[in-house]
Amino acid sequence: MGALHKAHGELIRVARERAGKDGEVAVSIFVNPLQFEPSGDYQKYPRPEKADEEFCRAAGVDLLFRPSVDEMYLADRSTFVEETSLATTLEGKARPSHFRGVCTVVAKLLHILAPEAAVFGEKDFQQLAIVRRMVRDLNLKVDIVAVPTVREEDGLACSSRNQYLSGEERKQATVLYKALQAAVESRQSSAHEIIDLVCKVIEEAPLARIDYVEIVDSENLQPVAVVRPKSLLAIAVFFGGTRLIDNIRLA
DSSP states (O other): OOOOOOOHHHHHHHHHHHTTTOOOOOOEEEEOOSSSOSSSSSSSSOOOOOHHHHHHTTOOOEEEEOOHHHHHHHHOOOOOOOOGGGGGGGGHHHSSSHHHHHHHHHHHHHHHOOOOOEEEEGGGGHHHHHHHHHHHHOOOOEEEEEEEOOBBSSOOBOOGGGGGGGGGHHHHHHHHHHHHHHHHOOOBBBBBHHHHHHHHHHSSSSTTTEEEEEEEETTTTBBOOOTTTTEEEEEEEETEEEEEEEEEOOO
């Protein structure tokens, strides 16, 4: 959605590696109104078009696809793409229409650009899982490539929304990675105990307000009571008006 940073640069690098010397890398930039809640931050979402264009040029991108809202959505549109299982958990509970917007725009972008592969980051793990399910269920001929979360030196996951944080909020936001690491290092098997531990660590930051802390199966995104292979710890936390998400595999 633009406001490109080093995590996007890593997606581009992986895409270039996948494409090979004779292939082409395309980047789509589109701030998608369908995936914002009515009270969300669509209007203020950063749109540094010139900086994004220069970023793509420096990264060796072959094609920058940057359509307008009017080009992507007709005024009388009445067709949407919706995933109805994975989208009901985690982010889907707090943002019920979000993933319908994601699936609709990703399906349209894949149809328009017709890539052999599309690259997504694991920071938005639920989005990645839902896109994979959509591609499977609709028999779309594209490989979905996952790229591990890219972090700042202090552990905070790279996100365009990080720029919304005040100086003190940014400083305290490092508690998220600290909490994820504490969960891994605890080697606990009880999901309840791990969640309690994670909440206690996050609450060390006075400005943090927890939205959710959950442990789920990374394939079906359903909660688990005991950590097992493919378990994923997912968190969403507010710092002021900025909501940050992160995750880590526990097994």
